[in-house]
Amino acid sequence: MDLNYSLHNDTVKHVDLSFYVEVQKDNPVDQVIAKMQNSQRKCALVMDQGKLIGIFTAHDIARRVIDQSEVINEPIEAIMTPDPLTLKSDITLIEAIRFMSDKPHRYMPVVDAEGRVLGTLTHYAIIKYMSDHFPEEIYNLPPTPDHFASARDGA
Amino acid sequence: MADAIETLTRKDFVSDQEVRWCPGCGDYAILAQMQRVLPEMGIAREEMVFISGIGCSSRFPYYMNTYGLHTIHGRAATVATGLKVANPDLHVWVITGDGDSLSIGGNHLLHVLRRNVNLNIILFNNAIYGLTKGQYSPTSPPGTRTYSSPMGSVEQDFNAISVALAAEATFVARSVDRNTKHMAEILKRATEHRGTSFVEIYQNCNIYNDGAWSFATEANVKDDQTVILEHGQPIIFGKDRDKGIRINGLAPEVVTLGNGVSESDLLAHDETLDNPAHAYLLSRLTHPDYPVPLGVFRCVERPIYEEQIIAQGRQAVEDRGAGDLNALYHATDTWIVPEGPDAETVQEVHEELPTSNIIPDIEQEDPMAPRTALQQLLYDPISSLDLPVPECVSADTSVADAVETMRSKNLGCLLVVNKRGLLRGIFAQGDLFEKVAGRDIDLTKITIDSLMTKDPTALKTSDPIGHLLHLMSLHGFRHIPIVDPDERPVGLASFKVMLKFTGGLFSDDISPN
Ligand SMILES: Cc1ncc(C[n+]2csc(CCOP(=O)(O)OP(=O)(O)O)c2C)c(N)n1
Ligand code: SF4
Ligand SMILES: [Mg+2]
Numbered sequence: 327m328d329l330n331y332s333l334h335n336d337t338v339k340h341v342d343l344s345f346y347v348e349v350q351k352d353n354p355v356d357q358v359i360a361k362m363q364n365s366q367r368k369c370a371l372v373m374d375q376g377k378l379i380g381i382f383t384a385h386d387i388a389r390r391v392i393d394q395s396e397v398i399n400e401p402i403e404a405i406m407t408p409d410p411l412t413l414k415s416d417i418t419l420i421e422a423i424r425f426m427s428d429k430p431h432r433y434m435p436v437v438d439a440e441g442r443v444l445g446t447l448t449h450y451a452i453i454k455y456m457s458d459h460f461p462e463e464i465y466n467l468p469p470t471p472d473h474f475a476s477a478r479d480g481a
Numbered sequence: 482m483a484d485a486i487e488t489l490t491r492k493d494f495v496s497d498q499e500v501r502w503c504p505g506c507g508d509y510a511i512l513a514q515m516q517r518v519l520p521e522m523g524i525a526r527e528e529m530v531f532i533s534g535i536g537c538s539s540r541f542p543y544y545m546n547t548y549g550l551h552t553i554h555g556r557a558a559t560v561a562t563g564l565k566v567a568n569p570d571l572h573v574w575v576i577t578g579d580g581d582s583l584s585i586g587g588n589h590l591l592h593v594l595r596r597n598v599n600l601n602i603i604l605f606n607n608a609i610y611g612l613t614k615g616q617y618s619p620t621s622p623p624g625t626r627t628y629s630s631p632m633g634s635v636e637q638d639f640n641a642i643s644v645a646l647a648a649e650a651t652f653v654a655r656s657v658d659r660n661t662k663h664m665a666e667i668l669k670r671a672t673e674h675r676g677t678s679f680v681e682i683y684q685n686c687n688i689y690n691d692g693a694w695s696f697a698t699e700a701n702v703k704d705d706q707t708v709i710l711e712h713g714q715p716i717i718f719g720k721d722r723d724k725g726i727r728i729n730g731l732a733p734e735v736v737t738l739g740n741g742v743s744e745s746d747l748l749a750h751d752e753t754l755d756n757p758a759h760a761y762l763l764s765r766l767t768h769p770d771y772p773v774p775l776g777v778f779r780c781v782e783r784p785i786y787e788e789q790i791i792a793q794g795r796q797a798v799e800d801r802g803a804g805d806l807n808a809l810y811h812a813t814d815t816w817i818v819p820e821g822p823d824a825e826t827v828q829e830v831h832e833e834l835p836t837s838n839i840i841p842d843i844e845q846e847d848p849m850a851p852r853t854a855l856q857q858l859l860y861d862p863i864s865s866l867d868l869p870v871p872e873c874v875s876a877d878t879s880v881a882d883a884v885e886t887m888r889s890k891n892l893g894c895l896l897v898v899n900k901r902g903l904l905r906g907i908f909a910q911g912d913l914f915e916k917v918a919g920r921d922i923d924l925t926k927i928t929i930d931s932l933m934t935k936d937p938t939a940l941k942t943s944d945p946i947g948h949l950l951h952l953m954s955l956h957g958f959r960h961i962p963i964v965d966p967d968e969r970p971v972g973l974a975s976f977k978v979m980l981k982f983t984g985g986l987f988s989d990d991i992s993p994n
Pocket of ligand 3: 536578579607610611
């Protein structure tokens with residue numbers, strides 16, 4: 327499979343968009359963090375009656391929460407990034423890659439034509455998608471690059 | 482206060498041995514997943530033992546930085562059984578190949594499964610004898626042409642899953658080398674199971690049997706030709722998830738959903754059934770007539786061999802007192818064999834075997850030829866990436882200061898160096914997220930030493946970019962320090978750097994190739 331072709335023809339829907347959790351706008355910050363930690367997701371989409379109104383990520387935790395213990399009981403709405411940039415589900419991966427590598431965003435919600443959330447595009451998911459094109463060259467590597475032997479064993 | 486628990490990382494499981502598998506062999510992918518999963522299992526390294534027989538796959542224990550035994554052809558399960566009975570506290574993995582465990586070791590495999598010794602068997606099935614350079618194996622389908630079956634094998638092949646079920650295995654699963662996420666899940670489940678876990682992994686031998694499992698790995702066909710088993714769920718497959726397996730009498734049939742066929746008509750998977758008939762039926766779904774199941778076929782509980790044996794021994798001692806082995810030897814008829822003629826002196830013969838290089842010559846590349854985008858992505862040195870210069874701090878920096886530095890300089894991570902400037906750790910936003918967030922910790926009172934990842938995986942500027950992708954996609958490392966030969970950080974690779982590089986690499990003019 328030709329990666330160049332796939333990147334230009336597959337859309338963001340074709341990568342794993344599951345690396346996020348959904349929370350409600352009135353959930354307290356500490357609960358949101360616990361939910362993220364328990365599911366090992368570094369991104370939470372903040373919803374209000376089924377609509378996306380904000381985003382909150384591990385990056386925000388490191389910048390705005392970690393040394394500000396007073397915010398921990400506030401509703402997530404108070405500290406989230408409101409009205410996050412979203413990606414339309416029909417944009418190609420190469421477009422998404424170029425868009426995301428110019429922006430500071432590591433997580434971008436993906437929405438369909440009606441604005442419904444389909445998932446979240448992450449840097450990791452794109453890297454994994456690309457690597458899946460070359461299992462032999464990427465997955466079948468020794469643990470460190472200098473581990474290849476000069477001669478193979480034989481019996 | 483965050484307890485600074487010594488958690489193991491992937492690196493703790495990487496040994497210093499040169500890996501002697503052919504470049505591109507699927508064994509590498511299995512090794513990578515094992516090294517990824519084990520740190521998460523909460524088992525101390527000194528309690529782990531990898532035991533193998535003979536074959537390419539059986540070289541595995543050398544590459545794991547745990548205890549290991551490279552034993553006798555086909556006898557890994559036997560040695561492992563003995564070890565488990567002698568020391569049931571150990572966590573034991575048997576690493577074996579289709580030749581090792583289904584030809585010469587077939588008998589031993591059956592009995593370890595039947596006994597339900599609490600250990601894990603990972604069978605690397607490449608449907609060939611790899612180490613001996615490409616003879617057909619018990620899992621090669623009839624008609625397979627190899628060096629030892631030049632006109633096509635005339636032997637009925639074994640279905641490893643069916644064999645394991647017939648041998649009363651309590652945990653039976655299958656995965657495939659190229660589905661790294663699935664393999665990780667299955668390896669975890671196998672490790673958690675109490676009793677013998679049997680995992681068959683379809684493994685590509687790219688030298689002697691390349692593409693044997695392509696139906697299960699090629700992106701355009703795998704969804705239609707495999708089915709992922711999920712406990713409690715109807716068996717549905719297909720790219721559009723519109724096909725399923727229905728039972729007609731005793732036979733499975735493939736049906737398309739819709740037109741009067743609904744999910745409730747389909748066979749639902751239940752891995753906990755005591756009767757193995759369901760799992761056996763699933764094991765008979767074979768290519769190309771059916772989608773081939775991947776996942777857990779069977780997972781049931783049964784008493785564990787070594788626990789019962791040890792309990793019996795204890796009971797006997799309690800009832801009758803400790804025994805005397807010497808007395809036992811002499812309890813019945815014994816006699817002394819008269820000494821015979823002097824034993825012949827056996828001369829040891831050391832023969833130097835010629836080391837032949839069997840790896841086909843890799844085509845010499847024309848150094849002047851322009852590099853394709855793919856070659857650049859996979860093989861160009863890391864030095865060709867545009868890498869940011871890392872911010873380096875010492876391990877006694879307080880977490881509060883580190884947080885402030887990351888905030889003011891807008892950084893996702895800091896590298897930790899010693900007095901000589903050599904890389905000793907990495908401290909990232911992820912560490913704050915995992916180990917600090919939501920806990921009541923005074924950040925001015927702790928140093929990053931207690932939170933950082935110590936001795937992180939780093940690469941050199943001369944290493945290929947493909948290796949960055951390997952570490953990122955298999956192990957999820959967002960940041961990878963790049964160091965000079967003395968281990969001084971010179972750059973910081975990240976997901977973002979890779980995306981930027983990729984975005985610039987592929988032009989929008991796509992000519993088919
Ligand atoms: C007693 C004995 N018989 C035969 C051999 C030759 N031999 C070495 S490896 C092997 C088969 C290996 O096949 P498999 O277990 O599938 O491992 P792979 O190399 O494919 O991973 C054989 C027959 C041997 N080493 N010892
Ligand atoms: S011969 Fe096949 S199985 Fe053995 S190391 Fe080479 S590719 Fe892997
Ligand atoms: Mg084999």
